[in-house]
Amino acid sequence: DTAVSQTPKYLVTQMGNDKSIKCEQNLGHDTMYWYKQDSKKFLKIMFSYNNKELIINETVPNRFSPKSPDKAHLNLHINSLELGDSAVYFCASSQDQGDDGYTFGSGTRLTVV
Amino acid sequence: SQKIEQNSEALNIQEGKTATLTCNYTNYSPAYLQWYRQDPGRGPVFLLLIRENEKEKRKERLKVTFDTTLKQSLFHITASQPADSATYLCAGGGGKLIFGQGTELSVKP
Numbered sequence: 001d002t003a004v005s006q007t008p009k010y011l012v013t014q015m016g017n018d019k020s021i022k023c024e025q026n027l028g029h030d031t032m033y034w035y036k037q038d039s040k041k042f043l044k045i046m047f048s049y050n051n052k053e054l055i056i057n058e059t060v061p062n063r064f065s066p067k068s069p070d071k072a073h074l075n076l077h078i079n080s081l082e083l084g085d086s087a088v089y090f091c092a093s094s095q096d097q098g099d100d101g102y103t104f105g106s107g108t109r110l111t112v113v
Numbered sequence: 114s115q116k117i118e119q120n121s122e123a124l125n126i127q128e129g130k131t132a133t134l135t136c137n138y139t140n141y142s143p144a145y146l147q148w149y150r151q152d153p154g155r156g157p158v159f160l161l162l163i164r165e166n167e168k169e170k171r172k173e174r175l176k177v178t179f180d181t182t183l184k185q186s187l188f189h190i191t192a193s194q195p196a197d198s199a200t201y202l203c204a205g206g207g208g209k210l211i212f213g214q215g216t217e218l219s220v221k222p
Contacts, residue, residue: 004156035212041200043157043212056209090156098210101147101159 003027006091006105013081014113021076021108023091031055032074033092033102034066043090049074081112115141117205119213127221132193134216136186136203144207146179146186151200151215161188162206193220 004025013019025032033056034046047066048056054066063079074091091105116139126132136146145164149157163170163179163186170177176189190197200215 040214042214043202043204045209045211048209092156097208098147098206099145099162101149101162102157102210103159104156106156107154 003103004091004093004105006089006108008108009106010109010111012111012113015081015083017081018077018079019081019110020078021089021091021110023074023076023105025072025091025093025103027093027095027103029093029095029103030071031094031096031098032068032071033094034074034076035090035092035104037088037090037107039087047074047076078110081110083112086110086112115139115205115211117203117211117213119201119203119216121214121216123217123219125219125221126193128194130193132190132197132218132220134188134201134203134218136188136213138184138186138205141205142181142207143205143211145205146177147204147206147210148175148177148186148188149202149204151202157202160201190218193218195220195222 006023031050033048035043049068052068065077068074088107090107092102094102118137147162148160151157163177174191178187200217202215203213204210
């Protein structure tokens with residue numbers, strides 16, 4: 001019974017393409033996040049949604065656009081992919097501000113060639 | 114800018130010993146600190162949370178401290194086992210969760 005599931009797990013694509021990563025949580029949490037983990041293992045917040053409303057939007061290129069159709073889903077669409085976008089992208093969810101911890105998905109490894 | 118810093122050097126210890134990992138924060142005062150475990154190819158898994166008004170918290174073999182004077186949290190694993198080998202991430206919260214880069218722990222039998 002996966003709590004936070006992301007698809008696909010691996011994504012290899014050419015520069016310039018547009019791709020999407022999907023995320024769903026079945027925990028009933030009201031806040032969802034996208035994090036990027038680079039090769040140095042730093043996890044950096046990209047976006048956060050609370051009940052379908054964008055509450056955190058870090059300094060991320062406009063090519064990245066999150067979309068939350070409902071509070072159980074948060075998708076990430078990336079336009080015109082660049083080599084530097086290669087990383088592992090994690091979706092996470094929490095109840096409210098996350099005082100009880102975040103639950104992470106298993107990640108999507110994006111490789112841009 | 115707000116930062117969470119962990120010792121980037123891997124920590125190697127013998128089975129049965131206590132592992133101690135350090136987390137320092139700068140340029141802000143997190144309302145709480147969280148600790149996560151991350152295994153290769155997996156997402157981080159939440160372990161413990163300690164609030165700024167708490168000095169110490171325990172959960173089974175894990176102990177976390179929060180020193181607001183030193184701006185530091187220590188994470189201890191007592192009676193360590195090879196299965197404890199993983200990367201441990203510290204994160205500061207209160208608004209948005211800011212992660213450190215993690216410390217890789219290796220427990221040798």
